[in-house]
Structures are given as structure tokens and as C-alpha cells.
Amino acid sequence: MSPLAEPAAWTGSLPDAHPPAGMAIYHLPTGTYETRAALAVRGGSFRDKRRFAASAVLVHHPDGDLLIDAGFGAGVAAHIAMLPRPVRAPYQVTRTAGQQLDAVGYDRGRLRGVLLTHSHWDHASGLDDLPGTPVWMNADERRYAGHHRDGKVFRLVSQGHDIHEYAFDSRPYLGFASSFDVYGDGSVVVVHAGGHTTGSVIVFVTVPSGSRYAFVGDLTWQIDGVRRRAERPWLMSKLADSDPRQLRQDLLRVIALEGVLRIVPAHDLGCYDGIPLVTAAAGRWR
Template identity: 75%
Template sequence: MKPLVAPPAWTQPLPEADPPAGMAVHQLPTGTYETPAALAVRGGSFRDKRQFAASAILVRHPRGDLLIDAGFGADLAAHVAMLPRFMRSAHHVGRTVGEQLDASGYDRSRLLGVVLTHSHWDHASGLDSLRDTPIWLNAHERRHAAEHWDGKVFRHVSRGHEIHEYGFDDRPYLGFPSSHDVHGDGAVVIVHAGGHTTGSVIVFVTVPSGTRYAFIGDLTWQLDGIRRRAERPWLMSRLADRDPHQVRQDLLRMIALEGTMHIVPAHDLRAYEGIPGLTPEPAGPAH
């Protein structure tokens, strides 16, 4: 199977960003589940077993922190039981995002919410450990999660949560036609990439060091999609993607950006290398 034709590399200036001091990005891994590479990328082997990451990202910002996705939840077994049998696979469970935040001494009142890259079970399950945290969804994904069969786990774990519905401005960002600048400083920008689900998003984050991240959700499941330009297998694309053509166009946009930023497909463990974990908060002064 031929890879996608390589798009021209991005040569325009990157968007302006003014990330404030104190901004930081942390990974919060919550577990993995096993998937043959043959079901993950075109040309993959059934002998090559990939451990799909189920992780969240904490983005610290002086004006309020955000989580990107929620990973596995405390009631994961019940969530997996809600899935069609063909979607269930062996998995390894770690600590939930809520447990990791609490163990570090993190003050949850700093959290503005959880931005879901999309509402599938392996991104939303951990909402059950974040009961008082708002869920950030755009109108497209809110509708998808409410109506589509693959939103069953989301509908279960989101009960009782405040839903913060955000919109997009007609302001292009790195080739994507619409965007939402969370803090107005270019440090955290959400773009609509509605191919995997109708409201799927990519979250671009720039930290004070100048390092840029792109948390691309399930635009591709593995870095092979970026580095080898390998799409999902045809059948998996038809099962998983609402608009395969849109997925292809957005994937090409991200391939063009390779080398300008740290691109993180949600389910590739390799993509999280170099992103620090969450360490305990420093103790306050003794009295």
C-alpha cells in the first residue's frame, strides 16, 4: 500500500505566541491497550503488537490550567463492557488522572476543564475521576457524542459534569480554517479537525522555551501516520472515521508541519517521550 504523497513542508512563519512564564506541559499516563499494527496503520503486521497509550496532558497556564483528554477511568471495566465485542482488547491499567493529580498535591481549583480531542471511550473514561471539572466541547462534538453509538461511554461518565461549549473563530491557524485561542495569547490554540468525529480537534500548545506541541488526538493512531505517511487500514478507516477524506486532508496538514513542532498522536507511546510527568507540588513554607 503506497503512503500518501508528501506535501510541501510548511515554510511560512509560525503563528505568534506569547506564552507566559510558569506555563508547562505534563503527561499523565493512565494505561495501555493492545492493538496489532495491522489494524492501526496500512502495511502493519499482525505480529507487531502496539501498546496504545491512554493518557492525558496537563497544560499549566497562569490564567487557568487545562487537561487534554482524560485517559482511563476508575470504572474502566464497566466502560469496556459497554463497547462492542470487536473493540475490546487486553489492557493494562495505571492510576487515573484524578489519582495522579491528588498524589502530586495539585490544586484542582486551578483546572478550567478537560478539553476532549473527541468523545471516544479511551479519551473520556477518566472523566469519572474528575467529577467537579467542566468538560470542554465544541457544538459539533457535543452533538456527535449525544447521538452516535460511539458516545455511549462518554454519555455515562459525563453525567453531572458542567459542559463548557466553545466555538471557533474564522481565523486560520497553520492551514486549518478555524481556531479558538483559549487565553488570547497564542499559547493554547484549538483547531477544528472534524474527520475522525465531526467535532474532533487538535490542540496546539507553545511553552516559554519556544517548544511547540500539537496534540492531534486520533487524526492518526500512531506516529507512522506522520513519519511514514501511512493512513489507517481501509476497513478501520471506514469503521472509525466519520469523514475519511477530511482525515486525509488534515493529516497532510500535520505532515507538512513535521519538524516544526512535537506532534503527539494520542495513542503512540513514543510520542510522549520528552514530555515530563507530574511531580509533587513543592511544600509551602513552614510556620
């Protein structure tokens, strides 16, 4: 099956970013589940088993911290039981994001919220172990999560959480038409990429070293989708994506950025390599 046409590489200047000293990001792996590569990306093999990551990423910032997604929660077994039987998969759990933060003496009062790339169960499950933490969503995703069949787990675990609804402005960012600058310093910028769910987002993060990351959620499930310019298999896209045409356009935009920044699909475990675990910052919070 032919890959997508290769887009022209990004040659424009990178947006201004002024991440403050002390800002950092940390990986909080909460578990994995298994799927076949053939179900994850076109051209994948049924013999190739992939361990899909279920993770959160902590953005530590002097103006307050954010989690990007929440990973698996304490009630993950019940959450998986709420899914249609054909999409349930073998899974392994470690510790929830909340448990990992508590283990290093983290002050949860620093946590401004959980910024979801989208509201599907494997990104929102961990909200059940982060009581009182606001959930950051845009209006499109809030509507999707409130009514779509795939928002069932979100609607359960978000009970008791305040919803912090943010909006995009008309400033383009790296080929995307609109954006939201979380801290106003260019260090964390959210763009609308509403192909997987109607309010799906990509979170661009720049750290003080100058390294840049694109946490792309489920724009593609594996980095193969970027490096081989391969979409999801047709049936999986039909089942999982709200707007496959929009998703394809946004995937091409991200493909054009490869080499300019580090692209991290939410479920590709290897793409988190090099991002320190939260345990590496234990002394910071004790």
C-alpha cells in the same frame, strides 16, 4: 500499498505565541491497551503488537489549567464492557488522572476543564474520577457525543459535568481554516479537524522555551501515519472515522508540519517521551 503523496513542507511563519512564565505541560499516563500494527496503520504487521497510550496532558497556565483528554477512569473495566466485543482489547491500568493530581497535592480548583480532542471512550473514561470538572467541547462534537453509538461511554461519565461549549473563529492557524485561542496569548490554540469524529480537534501548545506541540488526538493512531504518510487500514477507517476524506486532508496538513513542531498522536506512547510526568511538579502544588 503506496503512501499518501508528500505535501509541501510548511515554510510560512509560525503564529505568534506568548506563553507566560511558569506555563508548563505534564504527561499523566493512565494505562495502555494492545492492538496490532496492522490494525493501526496501513502496511503495519500483524506480528507487531502496539501498546496504545491512554493518557491525559495537563496544561499548567497562570490563568487556570486544562487537561487535554482524560485517559482511563476508575470504571474503565465497565467502560470497556460497554464496547462491542470485537473492539475490546487487553489493557493495563495505572492511576487515573484524578488520582495522579491528588497524589502531588494539586488544587483541583485550578482546573478550568477537560478539553477533549474527541469524545470516544478512551479519551473520556477518566471523567468519572474528575467530578465537577467542566468538559470543553465544540458544538459539532457535543452533537456527535450526544447521539452517536460511540458516545455511549461519554454519555455515562459526563453525567454531572457542566459542558463548556467553545466556538472557532475565522482566523486560520497553520493551514487550518478556523481556530480557538484558549488563553488569548497563543499558547494553546485549538483547530477543528473533524474527520475522525465530526468535532475532533487538534490542540497546539507552545511553552515558554519556544517548543511547540501538536496534540492531534486520533488523526492518526501512531506516529507512523505521519512519518510514513500512511492512513488507517480501510476497514478500520470505515468503522472509526466519520469523514475519511476530511481526515486525509487534515493528516496531510499535519504531515507538512513535521519538523516544525512535535506531533503527538494520542495513542503513541513513545511520542510522550520528554514530557515530564506530573510527579515532577509535586513541589509546585504542595
